[in-house]
Amino acid sequence: MAHSEEFQKLEGKIFTKSFFILLAVVLLGFFFVGVRYVKGIGAVSNMSDGYPWGIWITYDVATGTAIACGGYAVAILVYIRNRMQYHPLIRSAILTSMFGYGLAGFSVMVDLGRPWNAYNFFIPSKWQANSAMFEVALCVMAYSTVLIIEFIPAILTSIEKSNWERMNMVRNWLHPRIAPDEKTMNDKLEMVRLGAAWLKPRLNKVLIFFIVLGITLPTMHQSSLGSLLLIASTKLHPLWHTGFLPLLFLINCVFIGYAIAILESIISCYCFKRPYEVEELSGLAGLVPFVTVIWLCVVIGDLVYRGQVTAALRGDFYSGFFMAEFLLVAAGSLLLFFKKLRRSPRWLFVSASFIVLGGALYRFNVYLIGFNPGKGWRYFPSFAEVMITVGIVALEILGYKVFVALFPVLPNAAGHGSKQHKKPVNQAKPLELHPAVAQAQLKAAIKNLN
Amino acid sequence: MKRQSRRDFLKLAGATGAGLMACGAGSALASDGPHINNEEMGMLYDATMCVGCKACMSACKRVNSDYGSLSYEKARFDSDGLWDAPSDLSGSTRTLIKLFKESDKRWSYVKYSCMHCQKPSCVSVCPVSAMTKEPVSGIVDYNKNTCIGCRYCQVACPYNIPKFQWEKALPQIVKCDLCKNTNLREKGISACAETCPTGAIRFGKRGELLSDAHARLKENPDKYMAHIYGEHEGGGTNHLYLASMPFNKLGLPDIKPEAPAEFSEKIQHTIYKGFIAPVALYSALCFIAVKNMKGHKGPDDGAAHEKEEN
Numbered sequence: 001m002a003h004s005e006e007f008q009k010l011e012g013k014i015f016t017k018s019f020f021i022l023l024a025v026v027l028l029g030f031f032f033v034g035v036r037y038v039k040g041i042g043a044v045s046n047m048s049d050g051y052p053w054g055i056w057i058t059y060d061v062a063t064g065t066a067i068a069c070g071g072y073a074v075a076i077l078v079y080i081r082n083r084m085q086y087h088p089l090i091r092s093a094i095l096t097s098m099f100g101y102g103l104a105g106f107s108v109m110v111d112l113g114r115p116w117n118a119y120n121f122f123i124p125s126k127w128q129a130n131s132a133m134f135e136v137a138l139c140v141m142a143y144s145t146v147l148i149i150e151f152i153p154a155i156l157t158s159i160e161k162s163n164w165e166r167m168n169m170v171r172n173w174l175h176p177r178i179a180p181d182e183k184t185m186n187d188k189l190e191m192v193r194l195g196a197a198w199l200k201p202r203l204n205k206v207l208i209f210f211i212v213l214g215i216t217l218p219t220m221h222q223s224s225l226g227s228l229l230l231i232a233s234t235k236l237h238p239l240w241h242t243g244f245l246p247l248l249f250l251i252n253c254v255f256i257g258y259a260i261a262i263l264e265s266i267i268s269c270y271c272f273k274r275p276y277e278v279e280e281l282s283g284l285a286g287l288v289p290f291v292t293v294i295w296l297c298v299v300i301g302d303l304v305y306r307g308q309v310t311a312a313l314r315g316d317f318y319s320g321f322f323m324a325e326f327l328l329v330a331a332g333s334l335l336l337f338f339k340k341l342r343r344s345p346r347w348l349f350v351s352a353s354f355i356v357l358g359g360a361l362y363r364f365n366v367y368l369i370g371f372n373p374g375k376g377w378r379y380f381p382s383f384a385e386v387m388i389t390v391g392i393v394a395l396e397i398l399g400y401k402v403f404v405a406l407f408p409v410l411p412n413a414a415g416h417g418s419k420q421h422k423k424p425v426n427q428a429k430p431l432e433l434h435p436a437v438a439q440a441q442l443k444a445a446i447k448n449l450n
Numbered sequence: 451m452k453r454q455s456r457r458d459f460l461k462l463a464g465a466t467g468a469g470l471m472a473c474g475a476g477s478a479l480a481s482d483g484p485h486i487n488n489e490e491m492g493m494l495y496d497a498t499m500c501v502g503c504k505a506c507m508s509a510c511k512r513v514n515s516d517y518g519s520l521s522y523e524k525a526r527f528d529s530d531g532l533w534d535a536p537s538d539l540s541g542s543t544r545t546l547i548k549l550f551k552e553s554d555k556r557w558s559y560v561k562y563s564c565m566h567c568q569k570p571s572c573v574s575v576c577p578v579s580a581m582t583k584e585p586v587s588g589i590v591d592y593n594k595n596t597c598i599g600c601r602y603c604q605v606a607c608p609y610n611i612p613k614f615q616w617e618k619a620l621p622q623i624v625k626c627d628l629c630k631n632t633n634l635r636e637k638g639i640s641a642c643a644e645t646c647p648t649g650a651i652r653f654g655k656r657g658e659l660l661s662d663a664h665a666r667l668k669e670n671p672d673k674y675m676a677h678i679y680g681e682h683e684g685g686g687t688n689h690l691y692l693a694s695m696p697f698n699k700l701g702l703p704d705i706k707p708e709a710p711a712e713f714s715e716k717i718q719h720t721i722y723k724g725f726i727a728p729v730a731l732y733s734a735l736c737f738i739a740v741k742n743m744k745g746h747k748g749p750d751d752g753a754a755h756e757k758e759e760n
Contacts, residue, residue, distance in 0.1 A: 042616030049540070049613050052601035080735060082742040113599020113614060113621040120578040120596050127579070129722070130715050133602050134577035212739050216732040223721070230714035231571050234608040234705055243717055373610055374703065 007091050007154065007408035010272055014405050022398045029391010032384040033110055041113065044384035050377025051368075058367040059389055060107035062225055063360045065140070066253040068100020070264060071147065072218040073257025077287070079211055086280055088411035091154060092268065093261050095409050098147040099396045105144060107392050108137075132227035139221030146214045152203060154407040159196040164189050222253040229366055237370035239311055239322050244302050245366070248295065255291040256359040258284055259332070259352040266349050268410065277411060282342040285352070292333040292355060299326065321361070321369050328358025486568050488657030490588025491628060492688030493643055496666070497700070498673055499650035500559040502547055506642030506651060508534065510545045510563075513632045513641040518544060519594075519615070519622055539563075541615030544626045545642055550700050558693055560700040561651070563642070564611045564626035565680060565687035566590050567709065572603035572612055574711035580623075588656070588688050589630050594622040608684055608705050656688050663692055685709025 036044045047054040070093035077083050078090055109115045120126040121137055128134050167189065171179050226249030229236050242248075262281050269276050303309050312322050332354030341347035368379070381389075404410055511520050511534060521542040525535035536543040545563035570590045572581045580597035583590050592612075599621060603612045615621035628634055633641040643653035652659060663678045679691035683705045691697065698704050721727060 038619060040616060040618045040621060041614075047616070049538075049604060049616075050610060052604035052614060079739040079742060082745070111600075113601065114594070114597050115599070117578070117580075117596060117598045120580075120598065125579075126596055128577055130574050130711075130718065131577040131602070132714070132718055133575060133600060135718075135722070137577055208739055208743055209736060212732060212735045215735055215739075216728060219731060220728055224718075227714065227718055227721075228602070229605075230717055231575055231606040231710050233710045233713060234703060235605070243713075246717065246721065374701075 006088050006412055008410060008412045009408050010404045010410055012405065014402055019398065019401065022394045025394040026391050026398060029388050029394065032388050035384065036110060044382065044388065046379060046382040046385060048377060048379065050373035051379035053367060054379065054385060055381045055389055056107050056111040058364055060392060061104045062367050063363045064100050064104045066256045066359065066363060067260050068097045069218060069222065069253040069257030070261040071097030072215060073254050074261050075211055075215050080215065086284065089261055089265060089280055091409045092264065094147060094150050095400060095403055096264055098151055099399050101140060101144045101147060103392050103396050105140060110388060132224045135224045136221045136228065139217050143214065143217040143221065146210050146217060149210045150214055153200060154409060156196040156200040158407045160193055160200065162193065218253065219250065223247065223250040225249050232371065235371055235373050236366065237318050237372065238308050239318055240366045240370045242302050242306060244298060248298060251291060251295040251298065252359050252362055255288055255295060256356055258288045259355040262348055262352040263356060266345055276345045278343060278345065281348055285336050285342045285348055288355065289333040289336045292329050296330060318370060321365050325358050325361040325365055328354050328361065332358060486686045487588060488655065488660065490656050490688050492566060492656040492659055492690060493640065494652040494659040494663055494690045495561045496650050497558045497560055497691065497693035499648050500561065501648055502549055502559045503647065504547050505645045505647060506561065507545055507547060509641040509645035513629060514544060517631050518624060520544060520624065539611065539613050541613050541624050544624060550695065556695065558695045558700060563689065564590060565609050565689045566628065567684055567687045569685040569709035569711050571606035571608065571711045574715060575602045575606040577602065589628045591627045591630055592623055592625055597623060608703060608710060659690055663690055666692060682707040685712065
């Protein structure tokens with residue numbers, strides 16, 4: 001499973017102009033996070049007792065994790081549907097999932113009123129299996145860990161092949177008195193390198209079980225994100241309050257996941273000036289409409305079953321948002337039915353954007369727009385509240401940019417594009433060590449140090 | 451190989467889908483009936499007897515301010531801070547009297563505080579059991595030492611009772627606990643009921659309160675709306691109401707007899723019964739994935755890719 005040559009690092013500088021712009025946005029967001037911890041949530045947000053969940057939960061958690069479902073959707077395709085040709089897409093999808101989920105977890109800690117009590121999630125006597133929130137919290141924590149494990153091979157490859165240029169640069173930059181001895185440092189770094197070479201094949205052997213766990217966990221918590229609102233039967237508008245919420249959220253995250261994998265690949269190819277992965281993308285895009293059609297059918301069927309079709313067509317505030325969500329998804333899927341459009345990066349971008357927007361709007365409708373706690377309550381996010389969310393998103397993009405430069409994440413462009421994976425099969429790999437050799441060398445290195 | 455896996459996938463998708471369908475349909479099936487415990491503690495508030503003196507509000511704050519983290523709320527006109535003047539239930543106020551005035555002749559006071567549901571939504575949704583329902587007294591209690599401040603209880607409560615301290619750096623949820631740790635422990639009655647000068651708030655067991663309410667309705671059918679609010683609402687509540695005006699006008703929402711928590715728990719339990727479905731899903735996926743991987747485990751991975759392409 002060591003598809004290391006399938007991926008490559010992005011050449012180029014890390015500290016570009018966009019890096020510093022993003023950094024400024026991140027810092028502004030974190031300033032408001034600081035204010036929130038000193039002066040309370042009310043000081044930065046417009047949330048109230050009627051709208052106890054604002055955009056931090058609606059966007060960062062409920063929508064953000066769906067957008068981070070690229071890793072989930074592509075993993076289903078590659079490992080369960082056995083389409084290995086999509087494997088080149090998986091690492092960048094997993095990386096975005098990792099950031100999406102990690103930062104969703106972070107914004108939950110901003111949103112929680114009493115985060116110091118969060119350890120109660122690990123105390124069995126406090127567990128409350130009736131709560132969808134409990135299920136979501138444990139699953140999201142477990143899934144974030146699984147994502148990190150899934151990403152470790154990329155880091156190990158990177159360590160294994162490293163010349164430690166940056167490390168040496170830092171050493172040379174330090175004052176000679178505090179800088180470690182060059183030989184000692186190099187010996188230790190060599191040990192790290194050998195350790196990575198030793199660990200990688202062992203991790204690869206069990207990795208598939210983590211990957212499958214990484215498919216099971218999102219299935220559970222994405223449906224539970226829908227279950228969260230089941231209880232709000234008197235507050236959520238009947239257009240959206242249905243027993244099928246878990247199923248709708250599950251299907252919704254799958255098509256958002258595929259669409260976002262397409263978008264992400266197109267955007268990163270455009271920004272990093274790499275050739276578009278048209279083959280993979282058009283194949284992927286061909287799957288999306290089937291998933292969305294199932295979703296649209298469940299939505300319509302459920303509305304008919306509960307007699308809410310007239311409410312959907314009434315033309316008021318709620319029906320407007322419902323139609324927007326429905327039509328965006330439907331229009332995006334319709335475009336993808338045409339083979340010709342599927343092969344054009346421009347149209348792929350347009351239709352995938354429609355689907356992501358529509359799918360995300362559905363989640364906003366359920367969590368905020370269709371949520372009415374009663375007379376007299378109103379909610380619109382405050383500037384500081386929005387900036388915290390924007391800061392977190394900026395951190396996500398920043399992290400992605402740094403990671404693709406440090407680790408082999410993006411599909412290898414060489415021999416890509418026209419006919420995929422024309423890798424020379426038996427080419428010698430100069431820097432990759434046989435694990436047994438690595439282990440022997442590692443032992444010797446440890447002996448030397450003692 | 452490929453075709454095989456597709457069939458597996460479809461089978462699996464079908465099974466999962468069917469499972470989820472079943473749970474959706476499950477909600478349409480009849481529930482196992484409401485199980486109401488009339489031995490639990492509660493209060494009966496008779497709006498026609500209330501004179502709006504707000505003695506209950508001040509008693510509540512006096513008794514519970516330390517334990518319940520309550521504080522006085524200044525009104526905008528009151529620069530000296532002479533009065534406690536909350537405009538709604540809030541992070542510093544557990545109970546509140548309001549006046550609803552339709553015309554000079556038609557008006558009514560109404561008291562807000564926790565309804566102490568028979569099947570409380572807040573208890574059902576709290577992820578760390580910070581909200582609990584005492585099995586004997588039926589009091590819905592809040593423990594700030596386990597609460598993580600997720601505010602799911604606020605989303606879930608159909609009466610909008612739990613309140614959050616938005617302006618505090620170390621906030622907590624505030625709601626009535628029938629003076630469980632203060633007045634009820636010392637004197638056996640909640641502070642508001644003890645203080646009420648007109649007897650508009652009666653404290654006691656739910657069954658007794660209910661029969662009292664029915665008797666009052668029978669005696670004065672013209673005076674009251676022919677309905678005891680809380681008898682059936684949301685699976686029944688221990689805080690009951692009698693009033694001369696429609697309850698939804700007094701800010702008490704129309705709620706179906708089925709407890710919202712029954713509905714959500716039924717679906718959640720169907721999906722996660724005995725944790726069988728997740729384990730089954732994991733094993734099935736493992737089986738498929740490992741089988742798929744075998745097709746690609748050659749001496750070199752590149753070779754596997756070439757095979758796949760053909």
